[in-house]
Amino acid sequence: MSALIDPIVGRYVTVTLSGRTHRIYFEEAGQGRPVLCLHTAGADTRQWRHLMNDAEVTATNRLIAFDMPWHGKSLPPEGFETEEYLLTTEAYIETVLALVEALGLEKPVLAGCSMGGRISLQLAALHADRFSGFIAIEASDFQPAWYDIDWFHRPDAHGGEMGAALVSANISPYAPNAERWNTLWMFMQSGPGVFRGDLSFYTKDESLIPRLPQIDTAKTPVHILVGSYDLTCTPEDAQRTADAIPGATCTVMEELGHFPMSEHPEGFRPFFIDALDKMPA
Amino acid sequence: MLDKWTAMGAALEARPHLLRLGRLFSETVLIQLGEDEYYLTFEKGHLADVTPGPSRKTPWRFALRTDADALKAFWQPIPEAGFHDVFGLVKIGRARVDGDILVLVKNLRFFKEFLALGRDMGRGLEVSA
Numbered sequence: 001m002s003a004l005i006d007p008i009v010g011r012y013v014t015v016t017l018s019g020r021t022h023r024i025y026f027e028e029a030g031q032g033r034p035v036l037c038l039h040t041a042g043a044d045t046r047q048w049r050h051l052m053n054d055a056e057v058t059a060t061n062r063l064i065a066f067d068m069p070w071h072g073k074s075l076p077p078e079g080f081e082t083e084e085y086l087l088t089t090e091a092y093i094e095t096v097l098a099l100v101e102a103l104g105l106e107k108p109v110l111a112g113c114s115m116g117g118r119i120s121l122q123l124a125a126l127h128a129d130r131f132s133g134f135i136a137i138e139a140s141d142f143q144p145a146w147y148d149i150d151w152f153h154r155p156d157a158h159g160g161e162m163g164a165a166l167v168s169a170n171i172s173p174y175a176p177n178a179e180r181w182n183t184l185w186m187f188m189q190s191g192p193g194v195f196r197g198d199l200s201f202y203t204k205d206e207s208l209i210p211r212l213p214q215i216d217t218a219k220t221p222v223h224i225l226v227g228s229y230d231l232t233c234t235p236e237d238a239q240r241t242a243d244a245i246p247g248a249t250c251t252v253m254e255e256l257g258h259f260p261m262s263e264h265p266e267g268f269r270p271f272f273i274d275a276l277d278k279m280p281a
Numbered sequence: 282m283l284d285k286w287t288a289m290g291a292a293l294e295a296r297p298h299l300l301r302l303g304r305l306f307s308e309t310v311l312i313q314l315g316e317d318e319y320y321l322t323f324e325k326g327h328l329a330d331v332t333p334g335p336s337r338k339t340p341w342r343f344a345l346r347t348d349a350d351a352l353k354a355f356w357q358p359i360p361e362a363g364f365h366d367v368f369g370l371v372k373i374g375r376a377r378v379d380g381d382i383l384v385l386v387k388n389l390r391f392f393k394e395f396l397a398l399g400r401d402m403g404r405g406l407e408v409s410a
Binding site: 146157161168169174229 | 359360362363365366367368369371372383386387389390393
């Protein structure tokens, strides 16, 4: 009898972001082409656990994922107790580039979901030279919030539980029940105000829209994946975004929602493998 | 339709986790299906009363306004995209939520799981609005 031990290895790396020290948690599995994976708002690296445990994927790909500051096992910076967490495009870009640098990743594929997909497209427009290609999942140019982001940080209610109840709207009914709830648990666990601060970036910053035509897919391919059951980034939102990027491709995943790698790993893996095949080897 | 709400109330009683989630929820919710209205009164997570409307003198905390076909699609075992969630119905223009939406959001998991009981209860309780 031997215990089942995941091949995923987790460590910490210290980086400086806007002059402040951050100890960032990251995980990796596999070898070969580096693929840097970005989690959604209000969640963490655990969203990528299935692909990191997928021997076919990791046979030729080194998957790396990290918890954004304030998320998962990455602590907030010193002095956080008097700060309002509000993610910005600039801080997000700085964080991703710092991790690429600190981990010595040579032109990784960047795979991001939701707000991670949004920042992947920003990086495709502004820092394409640091990456080999972009897999933007549930990613779009911009959507204003159809909810009040202040709901998710209040003294009289549990923001994580309310956030989970709201984002469950984006999970496909085809998702296995256990993975639906594993996915929601991460939202329930997110720190006070963190989901709200992520949504501030996601629902208020429109700066990507004019940058989309600048993306040169001849140098760095862009493939967008979107689930039919995603109410936040709908297939129409994703297709509109792909249409604005010359040469970008877009695939609609009929039975999936907004968190495909986490909510329905079996359903998502063929789409992700296909997306990896579209990226430079 | 009244039978359906009553059956959902009974299904709620069989789910202790849901009663626990709703333990602070004592409100009247208006469900409007086209011209038909139903006032669902919850007491500490239990569905204490269902009164058909229309009524101008029954206060309610929030309202879900939709139509019988949309609700029927919502209650399919595997709903089509958009029909799979209350806010999906809102997003595709088949429902509206009025009133004190913050009370709904604070009890969102409870209310969504209650409403989904119409799907989970199984067959034999067709919507006849």
